[in-house]
Amino acid sequence: MVIVLGAVVGTACALAVSKQQDERFEATGRVFLGASQALPGSDHLDAARIVQTQAQLAGSTVALDLVSRQLGLSREEVAERLTVTASDQGDFFTITGRDGTEQRAVGLVQAVEAAYQQLLTQQQAAGGGTARSLTELRDEITQGLRRLTALPRTADSETLAAQVGTLNAQLAELNRQIPQAQAAGAPAAVTLAEPARSLGQVTPKLARNALVGALAGLLLTAAGLCGAYLRRPTALDAGDAADVLGTPLIADISGGRGSAPPADRLVAAMASVLAPTGKVIALTPAGRGDLAPDLVTAVAASWSDDQGIVLVLDASPEPDVRGALERLPPAVSSELPRWAHEPTCMARSSGAGSGHVLYNRVAQARAARPGGLAPILADRAPVVDLVIVLTPALVDLPMTAASAMQADVVIVVATGRTRIRELARVLRDWPALAERMVGVVHDGRFGTRRSADRGFGVSRVAASATAVPRATVPSGLSREDAAFGPADSAASRGGAPAGTASPAAAAGSAGRPLADTARRAVVDAEVTDRYARPSGKQG
Incomplete structure (x- = not known):
């Protein structure tokens, strides 16, 4: 399309110059x-x-x-x-x-x-x-x-x-x-x-000049595209990004604009690389805009149909997933965790079964700090079946590393326009993050890449005060109890009884602080806001 446009522009320029002769x-x-x-x-x-x-x-x-x-x-x-x-x-x-x-x-x-x-x-x-x-x-x-x-x-x-x-x-x-x-x-x-x-008449020859202009525009456009590709090569093949990152290609999505991703195949591919005791998956786009909101919605809804409750923690700089999740039916179950009914948490039904999808917006400043998601995961991971952490793109290192490394596994989502040279430095500069990467999903659907390449943007939904309000502390409870619930009542959060080690606690013992350690720490203002403060706002 770009080459054809270049030929048309060249023809128009040649005709304009011919008219001046x-x-x-x-x-x-x-x-x-x-x-x-x-x-x-x-x-x-x-x-x-x-x-x-x-x-x-x-x-x-x-x-x-x-x-x-x-x-x-x-x-x-x-x-x-x-x-x-x-x-x-x-x-x-x-x-x-x-x-x-x-x-x-x-x-x-x-x-x-x-x-x-x-x-x-x-x-x-x-x-x-x-x-x-x-x-x-x-x-x-x-x-x-x-x-x-x-x-x-x-x-x-x-x-x-x-x-x-x-x-x-x-x-x-x-x-x-x-x-x-x-x-x-x-x-x-x-x-x-x-x-x-x-x-x-010998000059001007409109037909000849138009042909020469079209050929010149065609060749110049082709040369420009080749130069741009050589300067910033992209993942034109599904396996390019996987080869650069040294991880297997677990799913290759194909289709046109607006085609739905194969949710069941994606869930099966993600489950195959997740350990039995793992609960937290980080979906990391390779480049800005590579992670489409409909892909996150399809994975969360399909997984919740099979497993029950899926929590989406959105720490990405483009909070467009909320708008896609809002199209799901509202949740009607009373068996959801207590915090699922708070204004800062959006609860939706999976639409096809009895599962539920919960959505929380997490401030980028918290997610970018080492261990910044640990209190959130310790509070909410035990009562859900899967936590999907949406992180910034790999090209935004080191911000991505801090949030992605707090998950059990990292799955990279790449598209046909992912820049290979920017991914090559991940293995060189961030070996610890590369060890967490277990697979690459190639979204090859035409037109799925968003305009986020022009820079970070915050959608109007996420930036709205009515869409993400601040949570109020109920009377009679401290801010710590409002954040985590009473210390002596794990069952009130839907967690496991005392003395029973949950899979999330076993996984957290390897690197994430436990909930008791988080309670003894000074409670951050962002935690008491139920992790829903939009990026860029200050308390």
Whole structure:
């Protein structure tokens, strides 16, 4: 599409430039010379030189002055519009004239032919007179030589011999000069001037210029695209991003704009790389905008149909997933955790089964700190079946590393426009993050990449105060109890009874602080806001 657009732009530019050019018409006329017949004893070189000489005569300044006086133009204007070319294939030369109209172009050629005829007549007269004078002189010397030869030999024979030798030398010189003088005037007798004829308009040629402009636009656009690709190559193949990151390709989504992702296949692929005790999956886009909201919605809804409750913690810089989840039916179950009914948490039904999807917006400042998600995960992971953490893109390291490394596994989502060179530094600079990456999902649907490439943006839904209100602390409870619930009532949060180790607690013992440790810490203002404060806002 871009190449076609470049060809169209090139054609338009060529037509615009052509419209700015003045119209030029061209006319030609040929002048034939009988140089070979005029010089029977001459060779081809002499005839070619005669044609060249006559062509130079037709374009000489004397001829230009005659034409300029006849047409009322300056000598420079006549010279600019006139071309005289001697032919190497015959005894003729061609006169070419160009002007703004067809009639003036023909008139220019006719004026040059007339000026040449006038100069040629003068040349003939001068050349013929010289030849006659030389011939008469030769005849006189011949007669004198005959008289000297007829004289009787006397004692003064040496003087007579000297006179005879002098006359013979003069006679030989005259015999050499007479043919040259005859050759100078010979072509005038055999000249044939072809009538001037018009060749039509020669500039501008719209069809030719449009074709050249289209080809130039096509080639320049193709060269620009090749240069851009060589400068910032993208994952044109599904396995490119996986090969660069050193992780397997677990799913390849294909289709057109608006086609739904295969949710069941995605869930099966994600479950295959998640450990049995794992609960937290980080969905990390390779580039800004690579993670489509409908993909997150499809995975969360399909997983909740199979497992029960899925919590989506959105720490991405483009909170567009909330708008996609809002299209799911509202949740009606009363068995959800207590915090699921708070204004800062959006609860939705999966739509096809009895599962539920819970959504919380997490401040980027908290998610970007090492261990910043630990209190949230310790509070809410035990009562849900899966936690999906939406992180910033890999190109936004180190912000991505802090939030993604708090998950059990990291799944990278790439598209056909993911920049390979920006992914190559992940293995080099962040080996700990690379160890958490267990798979790559290639979203090859056309048109799924959003406009986030232009920079970070916050949607109007997430930035709205009514969409994400601040939670109020109920009377009689401290801010810590409002955040985590009473310390002695784990069942009130839907968690496991005391003494029973949940899978999330077992996984958290490897790197995440426990809930008791989080309670003993100073409660951050962002935690008491139920992790729903939009990025960029301050308390």
